[in-house]
Amino acid sequence: MARPMTDESSDPAQQVPAQALSKIVLTAADVQRVVDRIAHQILEKTQGAGDVVLLGIATRGVPIARRLAERIRAFEGREVPVGTLDITLYRDDLRRNSIRAVGRTEEPPGGVDGRRVVLVDDVLFSGRTIRAALDALSDLGRPAAVQLAVLVDRGHRQLPIRADYVGKNIPTALSEQVKVRLQEIDGSDEVVLAAGVKDKQA
Amino acid sequence: MSVVLIKGARILGGDPVDLVLRDGVIAELGPGLRADGATVVDADGLVALPGLVDLHTHLREPGREDAETVYTGSRAAALGGYTAVCAMANTSPVADTAGVVEQVYRLGQEAGLVDVQPIGAVTIGLAGERLAELGAMADSAARVRVFSDDGHCVSDPRLMRRALEYVKAFDGVIAQHAEEPRLTEGAQMHEGEVSARLGLTGWPAVAEESIIARDVLLAEHVGARLHVCHVSTAGSVEIIRVAKARGVRVTAEVTPHHLLLTHTRAESYDPVYKVNPPLRTDADVTALREGLRDGTIDIVATDHAPHAAEDKECEWAYARPGMLGLETALPIVLDVLGDQWDLIAERMSRAPARIAGLDNHGHDLKVGAPANLTLIDPTARWTVEATGLASLSHNTPYAGMTVPGRIVATFLRGVPTVLDGKVQK
Amino acid sequence: MKHLLSTADLDAATATEILDIATEMASVSGREIKKLPTLRGRTVVNLFYEDSTRTRISFEAAAKRLSADVINFSAKGSSVAKGESLKDTAWTLQAMGADAVVIRHPASGAPHRLAGWVSGSVLNAGDGTHEHPTQALLDAYTMRARMGRLDGLHVAIVGDVLHSRVARSNVLLLNTLGAKVTLVGPPTLVPTDLSSAVQVSYDLDAVLPQADVVMMLRVQRERMTDSYFPSAREYSRRYGLDGARLRRMPSHGIVMHPGPMNRGMEITPEVADSPRSTIVEQVTNGVSVRMACLYLLLGGRS
Numbered sequence: 001m002a003r004p005m006t007d008e009s010s011d012p013a014q015q016v017p018a019q020a021l022s023k024i025v026l027t028a029a030d031v032q033r034v035v036d037r038i039a040h041q042i043l044e045k046t047q048g049a050g051d052v053v054l055l056g057i058a059t060r061g062v063p064i065a066r067r068l069a070e071r072i073r074a075f076e077g078r079e080v081p082v083g084t085l086d087i088t089l090y091r092d093d094l095r096r097n098s099i100r101a102v103g104r105t106e107e108p109p110g111g112v113d114g115r116r117v118v119l120v121d122d123v124l125f126s127g128r129t130i131r132a133a134l135d136a137l138s139d140l141g142r143p144a145a146v147q148l149a150v151l152v153d154r155g156h157r158q159l160p161i162r163a164d165y166v167g168k169n170i171p172t173a174l175s176e177q178v179k180v181r182l183q184e185i186d187g188s189d190e191v192v193l194a195a196g197v198k199d200k201q202a
Numbered sequence: 203m204s205v206v207l208i209k210g211a212r213i214l215g216g217d218p219v220d221l222v223l224r225d226g227v228i229a230e231l232g233p234g235l236r237a238d239g240a241t242v243v244d245a246d247g248l249v250a251l252p253g254l255v256d257l258h259t260h261l262r263e264p265g266r267e268d269a270e271t272v273y274t275g276s277r278a279a280a281l282g283g284y285t286a287v288c289a290m291a292n293t294s295p296v297a298d299t300a301g302v303v304e305q306v307y308r309l310g311q312e313a314g315l316v317d318v319q320p321i322g323a324v325t326i327g328l329a330g331e332r333l334a335e336l337g338a339m340a341d342s343a344a345r346v347r348v349f350s351d352d353g354h355c356v357s358d359p360r361l362m363r364r365a366l367e368y369v370k371a372f373d374g375v376i377a378q379h380a381e382e383p384r385l386t387e388g389a390q391m392h393e394g395e396v397s398a399r400l401g402l403t404g405w406p407a408v409a410e411e412s413i414i415a416r417d418v419l420l421a422e423h424v425g426a427r428l429h430v431c432h433v434s435t436a437g438s439v440e441i442i443r444v445a446k447a448r449g450v451r452v453t454a455e456v457t458p459h460h461l462l463l464t465h466t467r468a469e470s471y472d473p474v475y476k477v478n479p480p481l482r483t484d485a486d487v488t489a490l491r492e493g494l495r496d497g498t499i500d501i502v503a504t505d506h507a508p509h510a511a512e513d514k515e516c517e518w519a520y521a522r523p524g525m526l527g528l529e530t531a532l533p534i535v536l537d538v539l540g541d542q543w544d545l546i547a548e549r550m551s552r553a554p555a556r557i558a559g560l561d562n563h564g565h566d567l568k569v570g571a572p573a574n575l576t577l578i579d580p581t582a583r584w585t586v587e588a589t590g591l592a593s594l595s596h597n598t599p600y601a602g603m604t605v606p607g608r609i610v611a612t613f614l615r616g617v618p619t620v621l622d623g624k625v626q627k
Numbered sequence: 628m629k630h631l632l633s634t635a636d637l638d639a640a641t642a643t644e645i646l647d648i649a650t651e652m653a654s655v656s657g658r659e660i661k662k663l664p665t666l667r668g669r670t671v672v673n674l675f676y677e678d679s680t681r682t683r684i685s686f687e688a689a690a691k692r693l694s695a696d697v698i699n700f701s702a703k704g705s706s707v708a709k710g711e712s713l714k715d716t717a718w719t720l721q722a723m724g725a726d727a728v729v730i731r732h733p734a735s736g737a738p739h740r741l742a743g744w745v746s747g748s749v750l751n752a753g754d755g756t757h758e759h760p761t762q763a764l765l766d767a768y769t770m771r772a773r774m775g776r777l778d779g780l781h782v783a784i785v786g787d788v789l790h791s792r793v794a795r796s797n798v799l800l801l802n803t804l805g806a807k808v809t810l811v812g813p814p815t816l817v818p819t820d821l822s823s824a825v826q827v828s829y830d831l832d833a834v835l836p837q838a839d840v841v842m843m844l845r846v847q848r849e850r851m852t853d854s855y856f857p858s859a860r861e862y863s864r865r866y867g868l869d870g871a872r873l874r875r876m877p878s879h880g881i882v883m884h885p886g887p888m889n890r891g892m893e894i895t896p897e898v899a900d901s902p903r904s905t906i907v908e909q910v911t912n913g914v915s916v917r918m919a920c921l922y923l924l925l926g927g928r929s
Contacts, residue, residue, distance in 0.1 A: 086651070089665040089693075089922070099628070099927035102648045139660045390735075398818040401735040401757030401795060471736030515714050517734035519755065 022179075025170055026191035031151070031182075034167035035064065038149055039071035041165050042118060049080055051116045051144065057133050058086040058103040060122035063184040064151055068120065083108030085119070085140075090132040107140055117143040118164075122180040124150040127161035152191055154178045206616060207237040211245035211577060213567050215543040221250070223573040223616035231569050243621065245577050248610055251547050253285025253574035254532065255554040255563050257348070257377070257455060258431060258503035260524065261287075261318070263309060264302070265294025270508035270594045272309035272318060275528070277627075278506070278592040280315040280619040282528040283576035283609040286555065286563045287316050287506075291323040292353040298323035298334035300342035307344035315619045315627060319558060322346040324365050324376060328354045333365060340372040347559040350377035352431055353478075355413055357383050362417060366426035375453075375557065377429040378417055380438070381479065385409035390519055392465040392480040400468060402518065405480045407435040414438050418445035418452050429557055430454040432505050434479040436489030443498045453557050455503035456490050458534035459525055459599060463487075467599070473514050473521030474597050477507070480523075491538060494549060501554045504531045508595035526598040529591050532578065533605035541580055562615075573616035582608035592625065628923045630742050630749045634760045634800040641923075642803055646768050648919035649912070655692065656915060666695035669925050672725040674716070674741075675752075676702040676732045681886065681910070682752055686729045686761075689917035695925070698723070713737060717744035727925055730754070748924040756790045762885055763796035765916040767804060769905050770840055772912070773881050778805035783834045785811040785866060786844030786893055787855075789818050793885045794844060798825055809834055812844075812866060815855040831866055835875040842883040843868055843893045859892055869895040873903065881905050 026034065046052050049072055056065030062084045069080045086103035094100070108115075119133055130148060137146065149165035154172045170193065172178060177194045181187075210218040220235035221228055230237075256279065262270040272289070279287045289306050291297035297306060303320035310318020322339035326332050328351045339346040349369060356362045356378060365376050386409045391397050393404020414430055418441065421428035433439060433454045442454050459477060464484055467475035475481060493499040507524025514521050535546055547566075555564025565571040585604045588596040612620040619626055628641065637645070655663055671690040673683050683699065690697045700720075713732075720728055727748040730738050735755030742749040753759040771777050782801055788794045788810045801808050802824045809826040810817050811834050817827055828834050835841065846862060856862045863869075868882065876882075882894075882904045890896050899906060 089651075089663045089926075094665065094926050095928060097928055099923060101644070102651050102922070105651065105654060135664065139655075139658060139662070141659070399795070401755055401792060403756075471739040512712060516712055517732070517737045517740055519734040519736075 022192045022194035024190055025193050026152075026168060028189040031189040031191065034151060035067050036071055038165045038167055039068050039075060042068065042149070043072060043076060045164070046116060048076065049078055051114075052118055053081045053083065053108040053110070053112060053115045054118050054120055055083045055085050055108065055112070055137065057119060057121040057129065058084055060180055060182055060185060061120045063182050064122060065120040068149070081108035081110055083112075085133055085136055087129060087132040087136050090136045092128060092132065105136070112137065112141040112143045114142070114144050116145045116147065118147045118149050120149045122151045122182075123178050124148070124153045124161075124163050124166075125156055125178075127157045127159035130161050131159050151180060152178055204617060205237050205240040206243060206613065206618060207235060207240040208243045208245050208250070208577070211248055211250040213250045214547060215249050215541060218246070221567070223613060226573055226615035228567060228569055228571050228573050231567070241618070243577070243611060243618070245611075247579065247581070248577040249543055249580050250567055251283065251543065251576050251578065252551040252564055252567060253576055253612065253614065254283045254550045255558065255560060256284055256287040256504050256506070256528065256531070257429075257501060257554040257558055258352070258457075258505045259287040259289055259528065260292070260505070260507045261289045261306070262508055263293065264305065266510070268594070269510045269513075272306060273313040274592065274594045275506070275508070276310065276313040276315035276318065277625050278526075278528040280612045280614075280625055281592050281609060281623070282530070283532050283578065283612055284316050284528060285574040285576070285612065285614045286319060286558075286560050287528070288319045288321050288348055288558050290352045291321050291350060292328055296323050296327050297321065298326050298328070300335065300338040300344075303339050303344040303346050304342050314614075315625065316614060317560070317563065319348075319560060320344045320346055321348045321350050321352075321377065324349045324351045324356050325361065330354060330356055330358055330361065333361070333368065336365070336369055336374065337372065340369075340374060347372070347374050348377050348429070348557070349374055350379065350431065352377065352379045355379050355381040355383055357413070359416060359420065363420050363424060366421055366428060367424045370426050373559065375427040375429050377431050378413065379431050380410045380413035380417065382409040382413050385412070389480075391468045391476070392482045394465060394483060396465045396468060400471070402468065405478075407437055407482070407486075410435055410479055411437040411441060415441050418442070418450045421452055422448065422450045425451075427451045427453070432457050432460065432479055432503070433490065433493070433499060434460045434482050434486065436486045439489045439493040439498055443493070446498065453500040453553075454498070455501045456494055456499045457505045458502060458527055458531045461487060461490055461494065461502070461538045462534055463599060468518070471518050473516065473518050474525070474599050474601075476518060476521050476523050477505075477525050478523035495539070495545070500549070501557065502531060502535050502549050503554065504528050508593050509597050510595060514597050524597065526591060526593050526595060529593070530586060530598065530600050530605065532609060533607040534600070536580070536607040537605060573613055575613050576609060577611040579608045579610050580606065582606070584608055630738075631760050631920055631924065632738050632742060632749065632751045633758050634763050634796045634803070637800065637803060639803050639805075642764070642767070642800060645764055645916065645919045645923060646771060648922060649764075649768050649915040652692075652918040652922075653912070653915040656911075662692055662694060664694050665922060666690070666693040666925050669695045669726045670698065670724055671695045671727045671729060671921065671925075672698045672700055672720055672723070674700045674720070674728050674730045676730070676737075677753070679731055679753065682731060685910070685913040686752060686917050688914045689921055692914070693918055693921055695921065698725070713740060714744055717741055721745050721747075727921065750920060750924060753792055755792065757792050758796040759792040760796050760800075761913070761917050761920055762793050763800040764920065765909055765913045766797055766842065766883060766885070767800055768912050768916050769883065769909050770806075770881070772908070773905060774839060774879070777801070780806040780839045781809070781837055782806050782840040782842060783809045783811050783838040784842045784844065785831060785868070787816045787846045787850060788812055788844065789816045790847075790850075791844050797842065809838070813856050813862070816850070831872065832875060835872055836877070838876055838880055840881055840883060841868065841876065842885075845885065845887065845889060846893050848889075848892075863892055867893050867895065868898050870897045873898050873901065883909060885909070
């Protein structure tokens with residue numbers, strides 16, 4: 001009954017050993033600065049984040065959402081509710097891959113109805129993950145508005161989706177991989193651009 | 203009448219010798235024989251055995267000609283090295299009258315590949331209530347001597363006693379299917395750890411053993427002959443051993459599948475492994491082999507039971523019990539006993555012929571003996587294929603297994619029924 | 628995972644994963660919109676050779692909450708009732724493009740046979756006296772939800788173990804997940820050689836003080852006419868769970884029953900309706916667990 005479980009955001013980081021082919025595009029200090037900036041931008045754009053809830057998309061969107069909440073509290077003393085969203089059951093490519101593990105979905109305290117929901121993810125690529133996240137979100141409730149914050153935008157959109165808050169735009173070739181490592185999951189912070197062996201969609 | 207010259211056969215595995223078969227008997231035996239106009243069979247390296255005799259065969263005719271006929275079953279028998287088979291009575295209509303047994307007997311004669319000796323039913327319609335006309339069947343052209351309700355147990359003790367007594371008048375024997383019916387209601391497989399796990403209703407060993415114990419005591423009490431069909435448990439072997447030591451006139455048979463396979467086969471839920479009595483445990487297999495070697499069990503009988511595909515390609519509980527056996531019996535016994543040719547001849551030819559009263563079968567291969575024999579290549583190994591067998595049905599439990607011993611030729615009264623592994627008719 | 632035929636096929640990791648996914652599925656069931664798009668375009672056939680409205684509805688709800696198309700194929704009034712063989716039915720389902728077949732059948736092993744004849748997944752929804760894997764999974768889910776763990780839990784399964792597919796599947800699964808199982812019932816209804824990993828007792832009162840969970844099995848009255856026990860009254864006196872017996876259990880202990888219950892036979896209304904009883908939760912959890920199973924069978928590349 002053993003069978004491979006795939007979790008796309010973790011496997012490239014662990015399976016590609018080719019240090020020589022990869023380049024660090026954001027260091028730990030860069031990541032921290034970028035998160036600080038997005039937190040400021042959210043505060044600015046939402047007039048103090050009074051109605052904001054942060055919804056981290058599993059897996060790496062979740063710690064980023066928590067950091068943003070922590071920065072907002074540090075800057076303004078405001079508690080922003082944080083939830084997590086696992087979009088596995090909403091993916092449109094389930095039939096193309098072996099079974100995926102299902103992660104946790106936790107509604108933020110107070111729910112999403114009537115709130116300004118900021119979806120948080122690590123990398124914006126084709127836009128399909130965000131499409132699935134919007135479907136999942138609409139099953140959770142009816143937000144007043146939905147925004148999107150990403151650490152990295154690497155281009156190559158396949159759907160009409162754009163981010164409201166972008167940490168860094170990184171132009172990439174389709175064959176390349178953007179790997180985000182975070183302290184909470186991977187033990188350290190950095191973003192690496194690697195020459196990929198296959199066309200992987202995020 | 204054709205003449206056959208067999209060159210260099212090893213009788214019971216002995217030194218090579220030539221045989222001339224003429225007028226239905228072994229006419230000459232010795233080295234360097236010649237016979238003008240004879241069909242010459244090169245038997246270099248082949249072992250000669252007296253033609254095998256099966257005391258327990260289901261030929262399905264009349265009634266289920268879609269599963270087997272006397273003709274197709276005879277072909278399978280000849281290919282398996284048999285020159286005589288005893289056809290069980292559970293046909294439709296049941297072989298419980300002189301008319302039905304004579305019909306089966308005549309069909310066997312017409313097929314002409316093996317002697318088909320009908321077995322008569324003990325009770326009318328196998329219903330276990332009233333004796334069939336046993337004497338009429340004995341006096342018929344079929345000369346029935348073995349009576350059996352096989353498939354059903356003669357469970358009523360008084361009826362069993364009467365049957366045992368009654369057939370003494372014509373030296374008959376009752377072949378009992380030992381299965382206490384109340385202990386096996388709905389039974390699907392051997393009762394044990396595997397049946398408990400698979401959720402299939404158990405067929406306890408005691409249901410067989412209690413009937414055998416009762417029957418040997420009855421046979422002893424009335425001084426009659428008893429034959430026990432398809433013994434399947436270690437306890438049964440022990441009871442028969444004790445009975446024989448007491449002088450009871452009991453004989454017993456074991457099937458090739460009970461000598462080889464165990465109840466774990468049911469784990470596949472494939473009813474090709476469903477059989478009655480069921481496949482048992484390793485300990486039972488060991489005891490059956492020991493009983494066969496030491497003579498507690500007198501013979502190997504196939505219980506060849508062809509079934510149409512729809513009776514096996516279904517849920518286990520709905521499938522009919524039974525397995526093919528004629529074409530694989532000798533290879534399985536060879537695998538189990540090794541090349542003890544004299545013992546094999548005793549268990550598969552002489553003893554079954556004696557029990558069935560078949561005077562023309564089971565003779566040692568000597569000058570003047572009926573020319574019923576079979577030639578085996580003991581070194582050949584072959585893989586059993588369900589669709590490669592001559593039976594009309596395909597329910598062999600050995601499909602895919604590689605077995606030793608290929609039956610090369612079979613002769614019935616001097617006429618080749620099988621040559622080079624092919625039926626001659 | 629291609630088929631779910633027996634809980635013996637589940638290792639601890641897979642079984643735990645099913646329970647974890649079921650937890651996520653349960654949260655969906657609590658939402659305003661109780662539906663996921665996960666199995667859109669997949670066809671699930673409910674092939675029921677036995678009347679079991681409860682189980683069929685549970686599977687139907689599970690498949691529909693995952694957006695699968697559901698076809699109910701009941702043996703009554705269909706070609707099956709006219710004598711069509713299981714193999715021919717299998718070919719029909721194959722031709723209809725069934726991605727999964729949920730089968731309930733009175734013959735043990737029928738799902739195993741079916742799995743050999745169709746290319747889709749086969750899910751055993753109860754076969755004869757063999758197994759009922761999703762019932763065992765929902766029982767394990769319910770125990771874990773109530774007790775917080777399965778490892779080291781002491782579970783007593785009481786009643787007609789011999790004929791119970793629920794008991795068989797539970798024994799295998801609970802062993803895999805580290806619980807300790809004691810089978811309790813009259814000797815006529817408890818197979819002695821089921822497994823060396825379980826304990827057997829004929830004395831319910833002796834077992835109750837150590838039991839974290841007591842699972843009462845349905846006892847069919849026809850067992851009485853087969854002499855498995857002398858009378859319903861004697862059975863319930865020796866093996867029925869009433870209020871007095873419930874008080875012999877540890878205070879945290881729970882009472883389970885796979886349903887449908889014979890109130891007054893194996894369980895009294897007082898016990899069945901007590902807060903210690905999980906009988907209603909078991910039904911609710913059944914949908915979540917079956918959603919998890921369907922996801923594991925159909926949620927990936929076939």
